[in-house]
Amino acid sequence: MFPSSPVTNHPHKSISRHFQPRSFIPLQQNILWKLEKGIVRNVTWHEDGTLVTLGVWGPGDIVGKAFSKIEPYEIECLTKVEVTIVPANEWYPLTEVLLAHLQQAEELMVIRSYKTVEIMLIKLLGWLAKKFGREVENGHLIDLRLTHQDIAEMLNSTRVTITRILTNLEERGLIDRLPLHRIVLKEEQIWHYEI
Amino acid sequence: MFPSSPVTNHPHKSISRHFQPRSFIPLQQNILWKLEKGIVRNVTWHEDGTLVTLGVWGPGDIVGKAFSKIEPYEIECLTKVEVTIVPANEWYPLTEVLLAHLQQAEELMVIRSYKTVEIMLIKLLGWLAKKFGREVENGHLIDLRLTHQDIAEMLNSTRVTITRILTNLEERGLIDRLPLHRIVLKEEQIWHYEI
Incomplete structure (x- = not known):
């Protein structure tokens, strides 16, 4: 069920996963990712393939498919990226994460x-x-x-x-x-x- | 403290307020407004006065300054509008309201x-x-x-x-x-x- 990627086990921390530049972060609906290192962008694209950037995120930011209803939708690594899973019981304060996404959308x-x-x-x-x-x-x-x-x-x-x-x-x-x-x-x- | 505008008292409902087209809804930081009738837009503008539309909202939608860090920021009525205050203890599920705003921002x-x-x-x-x-x-x-x-x-x-x-x-x-x-x-x- 879990896509293959290098996994590192930090003591006292969630398991972290590493991604190469231009790879996509998996989009399971119920998983939020916290960016530990690197930069990603959320993108969609038109039928002719034109890419549209919906957001750009870095260390400390939280990303996931749960925040968007846009289809298609991908989270693409612009650099080498390290992420950890945000456990479902630690999604709070989700309102702050959502406000950050809304703020960035308005700024863009x-x-x-x-x-x-x-x-x-x-x-x-x-x-x-x-x-x-x-x-x-x-x-x-x-x-x-x-x-x-x-x-x-x-x-x-x-x-x-x-x-x-x-x-x-x-x-x-x-x-x-x-x-x-x-x-x-x-x-x-x-x-x-x-x- | 409360700006003057016609106030109607619905039994079993929050007090509703009415606004004319092209008027602005007050922006107290701690108040969320539920649109009962009419259409509003959230706007900001450049230094040269160019207006930028951040969102368009109608009946059932919830709007307020709390959702944005953009300055300047106004909520302008496009039609006649009736709103009620969403009491602070009824702000839930705020995550759904925020998701709706984020969704619209991405669609725009x-x-x-x-x-x-x-x-x-x-x-x-x-x-x-x-x-x-x-x-x-x-x-x-x-x-x-x-x-x-x-x-x-x-x-x-x-x-x-x-x-x-x-x-x-x-x-x-x-x-x-x-x-x-x-x-x-x-x-x-x-x-x-x-x-």
């Missing part, structure tokens, strides 16, 4: 409501830096290894458009692009999150 | 993710008909008195674009437009909701 709605993809992208980078980034010497580092396609799928845009805008932001000195798709937000007007 | 995200405003609008009309519409002789009636501007604000589009597409859909025989901004979805491919 607002980010995607701007008139140009450039403004959406600047808002998204600030939001990602606030949620998942860390301070470095010359700004805020987003180390999520997001491809331009991943970013396009967060903004309902295209890879070509995202590449063009990122190149432009770099030329203007607002961001640095490092190997492995890491991005540093250099200027306060970018990393200061305000949607 | 999917509707807005299509590549053209025409497809978004067709999906939105189907969604509105399913949620708020009723069957009539020649199709499904959406009687929400939504202006083209209201619809534009649900799709992050412009009034001019919405007017152009609605005119085109009517010319193609897919919808009828009636006085008072009512819309009839005539063809199954339109009113059959599938996002």
